[in-house]
Amino acid sequence: MATAKTPDQPFNANKKQPIDTLIHARWIIPVIPEQRVYENCSLAIDDGTIVAILPRSEAQHRFTPTDEHHLDDQVLIPGLINTHNHAAMSLLRGFADDHPLMTWLEKHIWPAEQKWVAPEFVGDGTRLAIAEMLKSGTTTFSDQYFFPEATAGAARDAGMRAQIAFPVIDFPNAWSRNGFDAIEKGLALRDDYRSHPRVGLAFAPHAPYTVGDETLKKIAIYAGELGMAVQMHLHETAGEVERAVNDTGERPTQRLHRLGLLSPEMLCVHMTALNDDDITLLQKTGAHIAHCPRSNLKLASGFSPVGKLLAAGINVSIGTDGAASNNGLDMLLETNTAALLAKAVAGDAATLPAHQALAMATINGARALGIDDVTGSLEVGKAADLCAVDLSALEQQPLHDPLSQLIYTANGHNVRNVWVAGKQLLKERELTTLNEEELRQRAGVWRDRIAGRLN
Amino acid sequence: MATAKTPDQPFNANKKQPIDTLIHARWIIPVIPEQRVYENCSLAIDDGTIVAILPRSEAQHRFTPTDEHHLDDQVLIPGLINTHNHAAMSLLRGFADDHPLMTWLEKHIWPAEQKWVAPEFVGDGTRLAIAEMLKSGTTTFSDQYFFPEATAGAARDAGMRAQIAFPVIDFPNAWSRNGFDAIEKGLALRDDYRSHPRVGLAFAPHAPYTVGDETLKKIAIYAGELGMAVQMHLHETAGEVERAVNDTGERPTQRLHRLGLLSPEMLCVHMTALNDDDITLLQKTGAHIAHCPRSNLKLASGFSPVGKLLAAGINVSIGTDGAASNNGLDMLLETNTAALLAKAVAGDAATLPAHQALAMATINGARALGIDDVTGSLEVGKAADLCAVDLSALEQQPLHDPLSQLIYTANGHNVRNVWVAGKQLLKERELTTLNEEELRQRAGVWRDRIAGRLN
Numbered sequence: 001m002a003t004a005k006t007p008d009q010p011f012n013a014n015k016k017q018p019i020d021t022l023i024h025a026r027w028i029i030p031v032i033p034e035q036r037v038y039e040n041c042s043l044a045i046d047d048g049t050i051v052a053i054l055p056r057s058e059a060q061h062r063f064t065p066t067d068e069h070h071l072d073d074q075v076l077i078p079g080l081i082n083t084h085n086h087a088a089m090s091l092l093r094g095f096a097d098d099h100p101l102m103t104w105l106e107k108h109i110w111p112a113e114q115k116w117v118a119p120e121f122v123g124d125g126t127r128l129a130i131a132e133m134l135k136s137g138t139t140t141f142s143d144q145y146f147f148p149e150a151t152a153g154a155a156r157d158a159g160m161r162a163q164i165a166f167p168v169i170d171f172p173n174a175w176s177r178n179g180f181d182a183i184e185k186g187l188a189l190r191d192d193y194r195s196h197p198r199v200g201l202a203f204a205p206h207a208p209y210t211v212g213d214e215t216l217k218k219i220a221i222y223a224g225e226l227g228m229a230v231q232m233h234l235h236e237t238a239g240e241v242e243r244a245v246n247d248t249g250e251r252p253t254q255r256l257h258r259l260g261l262l263s264p265e266m267l268c269v270h271m272t273a274l275n276d277d278d279i280t281l282l283q284k285t286g287a288h289i290a291h292c293p294r295s296n297l298k299l300a301s302g303f304s305p306v307g308k309l310l311a312a313g314i315n316v317s318i319g320t321d322g323a324a325s326n327n328g329l330d331m332l333l334e335t336n337t338a339a340l341l342a343k344a345v346a347g348d349a350a351t352l353p354a355h356q357a358l359a360m361a362t363i364n365g366a367r368a369l370g371i372d373d374v375t376g377s378l379e380v381g382k383a384a385d386l387c388a389v390d391l392s393a394l395e396q397q398p399l400h401d402p403l404s405q406l407i408y409t410a411n412g413h414n415v416r417n418v419w420v421a422g423k424q425l426l427k428e429r430e431l432t433t434l435n436e437e438e439l440r441q442r443a444g445v446w447r448d449r450i451a452g453r454l455n
Numbered sequence: 456m457a458t459a460k461t462p463d464q465p466f467n468a469n470k471k472q473p474i475d476t477l478i479h480a481r482w483i484i485p486v487i488p489e490q491r492v493y494e495n496c497s498l499a500i501d502d503g504t505i506v507a508i509l510p511r512s513e514a515q516h517r518f519t520p521t522d523e524h525h526l527d528d529q530v531l532i533p534g535l536i537n538t539h540n541h542a543a544m545s546l547l548r549g550f551a552d553d554h555p556l557m558t559w560l561e562k563h564i565w566p567a568e569q570k571w572v573a574p575e576f577v578g579d580g581t582r583l584a585i586a587e588m589l590k591s592g593t594t595t596f597s598d599q600y601f602f603p604e605a606t607a608g609a610a611r612d613a614g615m616r617a618q619i620a621f622p623v624i625d626f627p628n629a630w631s632r633n634g635f636d637a638i639e640k641g642l643a644l645r646d647d648y649r650s651h652p653r654v655g656l657a658f659a660p661h662a663p664y665t666v667g668d669e670t671l672k673k674i675a676i677y678a679g680e681l682g683m684a685v686q687m688h689l690h691e692t693a694g695e696v697e698r699a700v701n702d703t704g705e706r707p708t709q710r711l712h713r714l715g716l717l718s719p720e721m722l723c724v725h726m727t728a729l730n731d732d733d734i735t736l737l738q739k740t741g742a743h744i745a746h747c748p749r750s751n752l753k754l755a756s757g758f759s760p761v762g763k764l765l766a767a768g769i770n771v772s773i774g775t776d777g778a779a780s781n782n783g784l785d786m787l788l789e790t791n792t793a794a795l796l797a798k799a800v801a802g803d804a805a806t807l808p809a810h811q812a813l814a815m816a817t818i819n820g821a822r823a824l825g826i827d828d829v830t831g832s833l834e835v836g837k838a839a840d841l842c843a844v845d846l847s848a849l850e851q852q853p854l855h856d857p858l859s860q861l862i863y864t865a866n867g868h869n870v871r872n873v874w875v876a877g878k879q880l881l882k883e884r885e886l887t888t889l890n891e892e893e894l895r896q897r898a899g900v901w902r903d904r905i906a907g908r909l910n
Binding site: 091299301333443 | 756
């Protein structure tokens with residue numbers, strides 16, 4: 001975990017320091033240190049990095065910014081980190097709702113994917129998803145989908161921070177012939193992005209039931225040698241765990257542990273249906289969790305015991321899952337759902353309070369992706385990944401507590417400004433690197449294609 | 456339940472019919488008949504009443520409206536019906552979050568209410584709540600709070616439809632000395648509104664643990680004689696049911712049934728912790744349910760078995776509860792939460808599909824309040840209580856299915872226009888009967904008072 005540093009340039013009262021950007025906000029919630037809400041402070045950015053957080057009067061005295069922003073009714077927080085997405089699936093949003101899970105997959109999603117998934121679909125879907133994510137305050141996402149080169153390119157071009165977790169599946173699919181082929185292709189893509197400051201690669205063995213031991217062992221070895229992150233759908237439903245025990249004699253967590261995959265590099269996605277042994281294993285190995293509450297609810301997957309996991313010291317982050325099972329990528333809404341649901345599941349209204357929910361959506365996400373030295377909190381020395389949320393809406397009044405209002409009344413619609421690595425990607429709700437009209441038009445083309453109105 | 460009627464004036468091709476308002480919408484979802492989505496149709500209003508729903512070309516041929524609206528990207532649905540609210544508590548939104556239920560009530564909410572609740576508080580809080588409700592598509596609400604005359608007046612003046620369920624509590628409070636005093640005051644208020652077209656009164660015995668048998672019997676008699684609705688917090692938590700069984704030897708539903716209160720006039724609010732006998736009683740007596748999922752989650756009250764209740768043919772409606780335990784009054788968000796949660800609780804993703812969720816938020820609410828002859832669906836002869844929701848946002852593309860997008864991607868922010876009894880109360884997100892700046896300023900005054908910054 002990164003700790004706060006002092007700015008590297010000493011304060012000289014006689015000479016103002018030129019910087020790129022100075023943001024004055026009504027409130028700043030840095031996440032680290034925990035549970036702080038700074039009022040009427042400013043955040044200074046130079047060369048993409050946070051160089052100071054300080055009282056407004058002092059900031060205006062000390063810096064000469066090229067660019068200055070006054071966010072009078074807004075709270076500035078770390079950019080949100082969505083640790084599980086299938087961005088391209090935004091094109092299948094609302095395409096087949098209200099079906100039982102296996103009908104949904106086998107009769108609707110898989111056939112549609114089989115017919116349509118190709119680089120063009122992935123590029124268009126990912127750009128649509130990135131636009132939605134930026135408009136709702138997300139600055140970093142982890143993505144797991146076919147043709148990850150198209151996802152990576154879209155993230156790179158839009159200026160987002162992304163972990164491209166390339167899918168490894170033992171059986172043939174549109175992108176790869178088998179697990180080894182996927183690993184080879186994924187590692188080649190990693191070479192292409194080796195020195196990229198915002199886009200990194202990770203392994204995404206799809207799920208215990210689609211990837212065999214040999215492939216998983218290979219991933220464990222590569223991940224260890226290359227210092228790469230791994231993410232995997234795990235314990236998504238009680239049925240999955242039951243079938244695994246029947247088929248292999250092991251619970252999926254036990255099997256992954258035996259194969260050397262449970263470690264601080266591992267992000268376990270979903271994690272409903274957990275027993276005490278599972279929780280102890282996670283605790284012992286330092287593996288992380290991506291909690292996707294809205295997808296778990298909508299697909300009736302089960303309830304993750306988030307309060308218990310957090311109490312055990314396990315790092316729980318938040319993911320939206322793909323828009324086909326959510327049906328959106330709004331991290332504030334997802335975090336709100338996580339906070340509400342955790343209380344009911346734990347049977348205690350004090351479980352997962354607002355400040356902890358915000359930490360899950362930011363610093364815990366950065367830890368889960370192994371990039372907490374770069375992002376996840378507003379600290380000097382970290383990248384200027386920022387989200388500014390308006391708290392002036394009528395439905396947020398009276399404003400007794402900005403942190404409460406942020407978690408319990410705000411959603412993506414209240415996000416007004418977003419920066420990634422110091423570059424403003426959302427400016428008063430306008431995207432700066434993506435053309436919204438074009439995205440809308442492309443989404444219409446895909447709607448018509450999928451409905452069979454076009455070929 | 457009202458059935459569709461034909462317009463009373465016959466179509467004469469040579470003479471156009473003058474009407475007040477004609478609304479052309481991209482989609483109209485009438486709720487009754489079920490599961491219909493009309494494309495490019497129009498809804499005609501005269502004298503506050505729906506007089507026709509017909510294809511756009513025919514509508515333009517047939518009517519001369521005073522007022523005409525083109526809702527090109529919007530879906531027109533029945534105004535949403537919030538069957539459980541404590542509107543004035545909006546002033547306590549976010550005032551004491553993340554506390555265990557009894558700490559929240561005993562250390563925070565009750566002391567604040569004891570200090571502040573008076574007609575001025577109720578008037579200001581209710582106006583703030585009405586503004587929020589209108590901006591998020593609600594046209595009818597049922598409210599349970601002290602000084603119901605202030606609530607009724609605010610609803611009347613703002614043009615909303617409301618059921619004012621006056622609180623009956625056996626112990627002294629700011630508004631009434633005891634249960635009989637509350638009944639007397641409430642019935643006097645009913646006299647004041649006897650002929651009001653939009654505001655009606657109902658009994659709200661607070662909860663089984665705050666109202667004794669004598670008072671409940673009295674309410675049962677009056678309600679029967681006067682044809683008045685009753686609503687009551689019931690089975691909010693497993694603890695409440697347990698304590699009732701310990702104290703009285705009866706489950707709360709059994710006790711209410713013995714006292715003659717379970718009937719089609721009864722609206723049971725919350726209803727988690729239900730066993731099969733409870734469900735059979737509800738089924739047999741025709742009592743209704745107000746399901747408040749976000750409040751139940753946030754206060755860790757429990758999970759209502761909504762799928763099971765609907766399958767038993769019980770009428771389940773949706774309420775937000777007060778903003779102090781939600782923290783908002785957004786019925787689209789509440790309905791979305793209800794739909795997602797019901798699937799997970801039932802363990803079946805096909806439970807509570809989009810069309811049924813919309814019915815819960817509209818016609819089921821009207822039935823629960825006993826006003827389904829007036830509102831709850833878009834049918835000729837019913838009041839023109841309408842909500843128009845924009846489906847053109849980027850996070851709603853591609854639009855494979857408007858009903859799915861409405862339930863799974865929209866929230867209050869997407870509501871653009873609202874009519875109650877034919878009068879437009881929200882016009883492209885601007886309130887027509889309430890002054891938003893004044894509401895914001897009053898909320899600020901109450902924030903300062905409650906924080907002790909003002910007296």
